[in-house]
Each structure stands twice: as C-alpha cells, then as structure tokens.
Amino acid sequence: MSVQYGAISWNRQKKVYDVTVLSLLALYLGSFVGLGAWLHPSATAETLLIRALGTAAFLLLHVVLCIGPLSRLDRRFLPLLYNRRHLGVTTFLLGLAHGGFALFQFHALGNVNPLVSLFVSNPRYGSVADFPFQALGFFALIILFLMAATSHDFWLRNLSAPMWKRLHMLVYVAYALLVAHVTLGALQSETSPVLASALILGVATVLSLHLAAAFREKRIDQARRQAVDEGFVEVCKVDRIAEKCATIVSLSGERVAVFRYDGRVSAISNACQHQNGPLGEGRIIDGCVTCPWHGYQYQPESGAAPPPFKEKVPTFQVKVVEGAVFVHPRPNPLGTHVQPAEIESSQGRRREAQSR
Amino acid sequence: MFETLVKTFVYALETYAGLGLIFAVPFVWFGIQRVDSEAQGSAIGFRMLILPGVAAFWPMFLHRWTRRIVEPPVEKNPHRISAKP
Numbered sequence: 001m002s003v004q005y006g007a008i009s010w011n012r013q014k015k016v017y018d019v020t021v022l023s024l025l026a027l028y029l030g031s032f033v034g035l036g037a038w039l040h041p042s043a044t045a046e047t048l049l050i051r052a053l054g055t056a057a058f059l060l061l062h063v064v065l066c067i068g069p070l071s072r073l074d075r076r077f078l079p080l081l082y083n084r085r086h087l088g089v090t091t092f093l094l095g096l097a098h099g100g101f102a103l104f105q106f107h108a109l110g111n112v113n114p115l116v117s118l119f120v121s122n123p124r125y126g127s128v129a130d131f132p133f134q135a136l137g138f139f140a141l142i143i144l145f146l147m148a149a150t151s152h153d154f155w156l157r158n159l160s161a162p163m164w165k166r167l168h169m170l171v172y173v174a175y176a177l178l179v180a181h182v183t184l185g186a187l188q189s190e191t192s193p194v195l196a197s198a199l200i201l202g203v204a205t206v207l208s209l210h211l212a213a214a215f216r217e218k219r220i221d222q223a224r225r226q227a228v229d230e231g232f233v234e235v236c237k238v239d240r241i242a243e244k245c246a247t248i249v250s251l252s253g254e255r256v257a258v259f260r261y262d263g264r265v266s267a268i269s270n271a272c273q274h275q276n277g278p279l280g281e282g283r284i285i286d287g288c289v290t291c292p293w294h295g296y297q298y299q300p301e302s303g304a305a306p307p308p309f310k311e312k313v314p315t316f317q318v319k320v321v322e323g324a325v326f327v328h329p330r331p332n333p334l335g336t337h338v339q340p341a342e343i344e345s346s347q348g349r350r351r352e353a354q355s356r
Numbered sequence: 357m358f359e360t361l362v363k364t365f366v367y368a369l370e371t372y373a374g375l376g377l378i379f380a381v382p383f384v385w386f387g388i389q390r391v392d393s394e395a396q397g398s399a400i401g402f403r404m405l406i407l408p409g410v411a412a413f414w415p416m417f418l419h420r421w422t423r424r425i426v427e428p429p430v431e432k433n434p435h436r437i438s439a440k441p
Contacts, residue, residue, distance in 0.1 A: 007401030149409035160431040253434030269435040314439040331439035
C-alpha cells in the first residue's frame with residue numbers, strides 16, 4: 001500500500017526471501033557447472049553456462065507456477081506467494097542470460113543480424129527431430145520480459161488489475177513454449193532418461209496442482225443461491241465462519257467475502273484492488289481485512305483502505321437472522337459504509353422468540 | 357520469401373523497441389507524473405525500474421500524455437460496474 005511509488009518496499013521478509021533465493025540459485029549454478037565439467041570434460045564453459053542458466057530458469061518457472069495453486073490449497077504456502085514477483089523477475093533474468101549467451105555463441109559471429117539468424121539458420125520448421133526450437137525460446141522470453149517489466153505496482157494501477165492479470169496469464173503460453181523448447185531441443189540429443197523424466201514430472205506437478213485448485217474454486221462459483229428475503233440471499237450459518245475470517249460466496253458475477261469479527265458480520269467484494277488477491281482468504285488484522293497476498297488492508301464496514309491509502313472495494317448489505325447470514329447481492333458504491341450485522345442481538349432475538 | 361518475412365518482423369520489432377526507448381527516457385523523467393499523480397516526487401530507482409515497461413507500452417503512455425489524461429483508468433469488474441452510484 002503506498003501513496004507514492006518507490007522502487008522496492010524492502011522489509012525483513014523480502015530480504016530473507018531474496019537472500020535465500022539468490023543463495024540457492026548460486027548453489028545450483030555452481031553445482032551444475034562443476035558437475036557438468038566433471039562428468040563431461042569435453043563440454044565448453046560457455047555450453048555449461050548456457051545449460052545451467054536455462055535449466056535454472058525453467059526450474060524456477062515451475063516453482064513460480066506451483067506457488068499460486070499451492071497457496072490456494074494450503075495456507076502454509078502463503079509466505080512464498082508474498083514475494084513471488086521477485087522470483088518471476090529472476091526467472092526472466094536467468095532466461096535472458098541463457099538466451100543472450102546462446103544468441104552470441106550461435107548467431108552473433110556471422111554477418112547476418114543475430115535475431116534474423118535465429119529464425120532462418122535452421123529452416124526445418126516441418127521436422128520434429130530438427131525443429132528450430134530456439135525460436136520458441138525467443139517468444140517465451142518476450143512474454144517473460146513483458147511480465148517482469150510490468151511487475152511493479154505502478155503497472156497494476158496503470159493497466160488496471162484485470163488487464164494486468166490477463167497479461168500475466170500469458171505465463172502459461174510461455175510455459176507451453178518452453179516445454180516445447182526443451183522437448184524439441186535439449187531432449188532430442190539426450191540419451192539419458194533423467195531429463196525426460198524430470199520434464200514429465202514437472203509438467204504433471206504443475207497441471208495436477210492447477211486442476212486441484214481449479215476444482216476447489218469451481219465449487220464456490222457454481223453454488224446457486226436464491227433470494228429469500230427482500231432480495232437478500234442466505235450465505236451460510238454464522239457459526240461456520242471462524243472469528244476474524246471469512247466465507248466466500250459467488251454473487252452478482254463475482255465473489256463476495258463475508259467476514260465475522262467482534263460479534264459482527266460484514267461483506268465486501270472479494271477482489272483486492274491491488275492484484276485482485278482473494279480478500280476472503282485473508283484475516284482481520286488490527287481491525288482491517290488484510291489481503292493474504294501482499295497485506296493490502298480494507299475496513300470491513302466501508303471497504304476503504306485506512307487513510308492515507310486510497311484503495312476501495314464495493315460493500316454489501318448484510319443481516320443475521322436466527323443464526324443465518326444473509327447478503328444482498330447488489331454491491332454498494334466503492335467505500336460505502338454499511339452497518340455490520342450484529343450476531344449477538346440476532347441470536348438474542350432468536351432466544352426471545354423461542355421463549356415466547 | 358520466409359527470410360523476407362523474418363527480416364520484416366525483426367526490423368519492425370527493433371524499430372518498435374528503439375522508438376520505445378527514445379520515448380521512455382524523457383517520459384519517465386518528465387511525463388510520468390502527468391499521467392499518474394502517485395508518481396509525483398518518486399525517486400530515480402522507481403523511474404529506472406519502470407523504464408523497460410514504458411519502452412514496451414509506449415503507445416499507451418504517448419496517447420495518455422498527448423490527450424492530457426491525468427489519472428490511470430479505474431478498474432472494472434462485475435461488482436465495480438454494478439456498484440456505480
């Protein structure tokens with residue numbers, strides 16, 4: 001949350017995250033080059049470096065792609081999501097170094113434009129065994145560049161979160177291109193089954209995690225709810241919402257987060273204004289709904305970020321009747337204050353009615 | 357024929373990127389605060405960080421700068437659209 005842009009808002013967690021990533025990366029690159037030189041003494045340093053950087057980028061892309069669904073399936077993975085953009089930028093930089101070295105080694109030493117040479121030096125586009133796989137890597141790198149270049153919050157505001165999200169969904173196109181790049185490239189000359197097995201395992205992991213997370217999300221979106229009382233729809237029993245947490249329902253074409261806190265219930269739109277993170281998967285901290293992705297905060301009664309911040313999300317009318325939570329599906333204008341529904345008084349009324 | 361197509365594509369890409377860089381350097385210094393108020397007074401680190409993206413999306417910023425659009429577009433989703441007062 002900021003009222004003025006900065007390059008990177010460093011905090012302890014980000015520093016620990018980045019130091020850990022860079023240390024693991026240095027260890028991986030050193031081990032790859034060292035082991036490669038030992039196992040393949042005839043391999044040149046350039047070739048080993050190109051392969052080390054390429055495999056590191058591909059491996060890191062798998063990690064980046066798995067963090068999202070893992071966080072949806074198990075909250076313990078949320079700390080990995082917090083600084084995922086740094087992993088994405090690192091993936092691009094590794095890919096750029098891999099592509100740059102490869103372009104220089106294989107295409108820059110002639111009298112043809114290196115990029116033109118990349119596409120025309122091997123014109124066998126109809127062949128599987130000899131496919132010019134480097135072109136696939138080039139297009140994947142363009143996508144990774146666009147994602148890395150737009151990873152700052154400035155781009156969320158200037159492209160708008162939905163457009164930014166659509167742009168960043170291109171990561172799946174980049175991933176498909178890179179799987180083809182590896183399959184048609186390195187795998188063609190590989191005699192050991194290790195690389196092929198690792199690739200199959202990686203693709204299977206990414207696919208199965210995404211399918212599991214999508215199946216879980218689908219159940220929320222497909223639950224049909226009917227208006228029962230002055231347009232209000234019943235969401236759930238209030239006891240089903242844990243204190244300072246939310247339940248998520250789909251109303252008016254988007255998800256709504258219904259929070260229970262301090263004997264009250266409030267409902268706000270589920271999409272955080274920052275990266276459209278799932279507010280309903282966050283908690284109420286210091287009286288504010290806190291997005292689990294990057295900690296953006298909103299007051300549950302008004303959907304407005306505490307001053308001086310300016311983010312706002314729509315709110316919804318809520319009532320609690322006989323222990324059941326009802327939400328009106330029509331969203332209020334951004335930041336509209338809505339009186340929270342009191343749990344105690346409604347349960348008290350129920351007790352009164354029962355005693356009569 | 358294929359080589360001509362590739363050359364056209366590569367030169368078009370290089371021209372687009374070159375124009376983007378020529379636009380981005382003065383824009384991140386003088387223009388950015390005119391299209392996004394939150395960029396006012398921001399440090400050089402932030403401006404350097406967004407420079408590659410501005411070079412990639414330069415037509416969008418050129419359009420906003422020349423049309424004197426002073427704030428980014430407001431986000432839209434089904435709730436925000438139906439929540440309009």
